[in-house]
Amino acid sequence: GNSVTQMEGPVTLSEEAFLTINCTYTATGYPSLFWYVQYPGEGLQLLLKATKADDKGSNKGFEATYRKETTSFHLEKGSVQVSDSAVYFCALSEPGNTPLVFGKGTRLSVIA
Amino acid sequence: SQTIHQWPATLVQPVGSPLSLECTVEGTSNPNLYWYRQAAGRGLQLLFYSVGIGQISSEVPQNLSASRPQDRQFILSSKKLLLSDSGFYLCAWSVGTDSSYEQYFGPGTRLTVT
Numbered sequence: 001g002n003s004v005t006q007m008e009g010p011v012t013l014s015e016e017a018f019l020t021i022n023c024t025y026t027a028t029g030y031p032s033l034f035w036y037v038q039y040p041g042e043g044l045q046l047l048l049k050a051t052k053a054d055d056k057g058s059n060k061g062f063e064a065t066y067r068k069e070t071t072s073f074h075l076e077k078g079s080v081q082v083s084d085s086a087v088y089f090c091a092l093s094e095p096g097n098t099p100l101v102f103g104k105g106t107r108l109s110v111i112a
Numbered sequence: 113s114q115t116i117h118q119w120p121a122t123l124v125q126p127v128g129s130p131l132s133l134e135c136t137v138e139g140t141s142n143p144n145l146y147w148y149r150q151a152a153g154r155g156l157q158l159l160f161y162s163v164g165i166g167q168i169s170s171e172v173p174q175n176l177s178a179s180r181p182q183d184r185q186f187i188l189s190s191k192k193l194l195l196s197d198s199g200f201y202l203c204a205w206s207v208g209t210d211s212s213y214e215q216y217f218g219p220g221t222r223l224t225v226t
Binding site for chain 2: 041
């Protein structure tokens with residue numbers, strides 16, 4: 001079946017450091033890929049998405065590129081801020097009326 | 113624009129008591145609706161999803177149930193809560209466009225069973 005694997009956290013970085021959170025997926029078809037962010041005590045927010053190979057999703061300084069050849073969708077940000085501290089979830093959806101498949105989440109803590 | 117509401121925001125219930133959590137969506141028609149649970153420090157567990165009124169798919173057998181009495185209303189219930197039901201409950205909706213079915217989440221309900 002379809003699955004998403006994320007790097008285990010927690011990840012702790014100093015402010016202005018470079019961030020990479022790895023995400024790889026297994027899917028039978030051609031999924032769309034997503035990154036969600038969950039700030040403490042809140043629901044999940046869609047951060048960015050990519051719907052086909054080589055697409056790059058970007059938002060708020062974060063970006064991720066859909067790599068079909070490596071089945072990956074790694075999240076990157078060039079300079080993190082304390083306000084980026086949150087849990088990040090990678091997810092995929094197959095075309096059709098099925099729920100998203102989520103990774104287990106990666107907790108990011110950014111210290112000043 | 114679309115909005116999703118959940119209530120209550122927090123709830124403390126004794127073991128063995130009933131539960132009813134409500135989720136409503138505004139600004140869209142015939143959405144897919146989802147209930148997730150998130151235990152402390154853990155990932156998301158899909159509990160139920162619905163593609164239409166009265167259509168409920170259960171992902172995990174347990175003492176919870178879901179109902180969809182109206183197009184944009186999704187209710188999570190239990191007749192008798194267990195300690196293990198404590199967690200953060202999230203409702204979400206989606207409407208497919210092209211090949212993308214991204215989901216949009218509500219603010220969540222924090223349930224503590226004592």
